[in-house]
Amino acid sequence: MISLDTNIFIYWLEKNTEFYEISAQIIKKIYSGEISATCSSLVLAEIYNNNPLLVEAIKNLPNLKIVNVSDEVAELAGKLRFGYGLKVIDSVHIASAIISGSDSFITNDVYLSEKNISKISIILPTKFL
Numbered sequence: 001m002i003s004l005d006t007n008i009f010i011y012w013l014e015k016n017t018e019f020y021e022i023s024a025q026i027i028k029k030i031y032s033g034e035i036s037a038t039c040s041s042l043v044l045a046e047i048y049n050n051n052p053l054l055v056e057a058i059k060n061l062p063n064l065k066i067v068n069v070s071d072e073v074a075e076l077a078g079k080l081r082f083g084y085g086l087k088v089i090d091s092v093h094i095a096s097a098i099i100s101g102s103d104s105f106i107t108n109d110v111y112l113s114e115k116n117i118s119k120i121s122i123i124l125p126t127k128f129l
Contacts, residue, residue: 001038002038002105003096006046007109009023010046019125030061030063038100039096040097043066077095080095106128
């Protein structure tokens with residue numbers, strides 16, 4: 001199972017000229033059931049652009065589990081933030097991925113892909129497919 005960062009959804013939803021194709025390939029694999037995925041509920045806040053249809057597109061994506069930011073996620077996020085020097089939002093996304101049992105966290109943030117975080121692999125989309 002994989003977990004997705006918000007930027008993968010944004011590139012897909014906004015048809016980003018540079019990263020749409022790779023993001024769409026990942027989303028298609030999730031939609032078809034070829035892979036299972038999770039994301040933090042923070043994705044819903046980050047993609048909201050005064051357009052509730054964007055939120056519904058994520059919530060209705062088959063084979064995607066949205067992980068709520070529970071006390072357990074928040075506590076692990078704090079440990080990750082402190083231990084690896086992460087931004088708060090990134091630490092919550094990664095904690096959600098770990099708590100959900102994901103093997104990999106897919107992000108286009110190069111600084112995150114350079115972190116060696118125990119319990120999860122952080123992978124750029126180009127290295128994932």
